[in-house]
Amino acid sequence: MRLSTIGYCLQQGFKNIWRNKLFSLASMATMAACIFMFGIFFCIVENFQHIVKEVEEGVAITVFFDQDTSESEIQEVAEEISIRDEVRQVVIVSADEAWKFYQTVYFKEAPELAEGFKEDNPLANSANLEIYMTDVAVQQDLVDYIESMDHIRKINRSDVLADMLTGFNRLVSYVSVAIIGLLLAVSVFLISNTVAIGISVRKEEIAIMRLIGAKNSFIKAPFLIEGAVIGVIGSAIPLGILYYLYNRMILYVAVKFGMLTEILKFLQVNELFRTLLPIGMALGIGIGFFGSVFTAQRHLKV
């Protein structure tokens, strides 16, 4: 296609929007509402996943060993576990370290009581491994694997927290996908209607184009551009608003609910928009473009 033809089609695409102002505005507004809702759900899901991940990183499996298991045997088990994909970190806690930790927690107020044990470590058989995972959803698999290893006496794990986090995360994702899917379907429907009206308004022009010998692609191009432009505007506006509002919300929570920031570690706006911006724009342009492709295909048969 020649540059002048591309320019002509672009010009006609913008003219379509202008001629069809009301419907174009309605489509942009609906698209904006959908992308805005999508953005909100995206922010919630991303932040929730971020918070879950933070919590997950703190959830550990503790593995205790049989009596008389040597340090080198513990080391071997630790190495074997650490090479697994779902394992992020393995920390070896020796019997001495376990006793020191116990003292700091339970004999903080009366250290003289701990003196009574002198060199005799009451937790001599409590050398253990703290295993941190990349994904708590596969905790059971890892536990099964560790149980099958030699020298293992006991495994402590936090099933309830892991299950709850995984389940809630899944629920939020499913609900978001369903709502977003519904909103996108509404957007496609509206864009399709706008383009269909544009086609009926330009019926005469299209008929003349056909008689003169215009190719189908030449006839369709302005409508595809119209859809894509509606998509660009309809997604850029809500994303801009979301950027502003998200920043304000983080600041507001930090100021008004300072103590919550320890638990609710929100993603920074730039970190969030690194993903949301391309997805939101691609979604808007994609819906606009493909919405008009399908409509043009249906209404502009040769």
Place this chain on the structure above:
Amino acid sequence: MIVLENVVKSYPNGVGAINGISLNIKRGEFVFIVGDSGSGKSTLIKLLLKELEPTEGRIRVNGVNLARMRKRAIPKYRRKIGCVFQDFRLLKDRNVYENVAFAQRVIVTPTKEIKKNVPAMLSLVGLAEKYKSYPRQLSGGEQQRVALARALVNSPDILLADEPTGNLDPKTSREIMKLLEEINARGTTVLVVTHDQDIVNTLKRRVIRLQKGIIVGDERESGYIG
């Protein structure tokens, strides 16, 4: 150039618009197609433009069998056929220049050539001065001239004119027909569908008479028998 062999066109409701037409129109001919309303004139034009498919028979244009033409090839085929209609079919939101240039843009002609071809065509139809005017600012005759310029700017082999003088007064009609004769003299095959008895009688060209979808007369240098 245009060959029809036993062409039949029936619509889905069973009505037969063309009931077995065979004709041969040579390159460079000027032909009138006359007949009452419902005689099949407009259907014939639509068949030649490949807007409709014949129910039976064969149509060949420039040696090409239209039945075998692929959908993709239709736009290219139509570029070789210019059309003018009774209602002009101009784009009301574009001026004279843009209406004519539109035909060239549609077939992806370089802008440089459009700038050369459009004024030349407007001069031919006598509207060079009015290139900035919009259709609503022109008389019926002037609008038909613009439509002619648009039909001719892509140098078609055939010009199909469906009642080109239907909305014009006798004087303007004669001017338009004079233009069509000039175009024909340049080598373009011209087919004019008309009701206008005076014009047919004045021009003394080949006349094909249709009635209820069949040819009832095909005479050279004939007049109109109403």
